[in-house]
Amino acid sequence: QSALTQPPSASGSPGQSVTISCTGTSSDVGGFNYVSWYQQHPGKAPKLMIYEVTKRPSGVPDRFSGSKSDNTASLTVSGLQAEDEADYYCSSYAGSNNLLFGGGTKLTVL
């Protein structure tokens, strides 16, 4: 099983929207609606931002949204704010009770 593929970096100006992709295969991202996204600030534990492709946990701003098309999932951050600058990781159920993570994307707010 290989890690899911994410771009190493993404950036946007305050107020803009940015989308981070997460590419897998039909055996993981494409095969199940169990994609999740995590935000991690330096030195901190990850925080769940999206689960089951599109759902937001309580307390996560609606500026964060998730979607999926075929084997690629996406996280969109709208109305970028300075505090959104962080590393973002995607994750997907990969069958046989296994979980895969992406390599992470560093989001910079310009």
Place this chain on the structure above:
Amino acid sequence: QVQLQESGPGLVKPSETLSLTCTVSGGSISSYYWSWIRQPPGKGLEWIGYIYYSGSTNYNPSLKSRVTISVDTSKNQISLKLNSVTAADTAVYYCARGRLWVGAWGQGTLVTVSS
């Protein structure tokens, strides 16, 4: 609100066994899945495995031969053992609640493998 706290040695010698404990407070272990996830310095996240409160487990195929996860419901604790460690096992180790996604994380503990 549930809180998770990892504990254990911060330094382990090569070929020895890494042992960590996660203590859950503010909620019961029962009826949940509990995962261990690690992150090498400067790198991404890697799922190690999970355990259900009843004791059933599942491990990352790449680590399966070296990993044991156990649960002690009387102490509200989950444990991780990783044997025959090498420098490649140096990482921050997180315990977390969930299986298909992880909604609560511990703060993580850095374990360095070095002689």
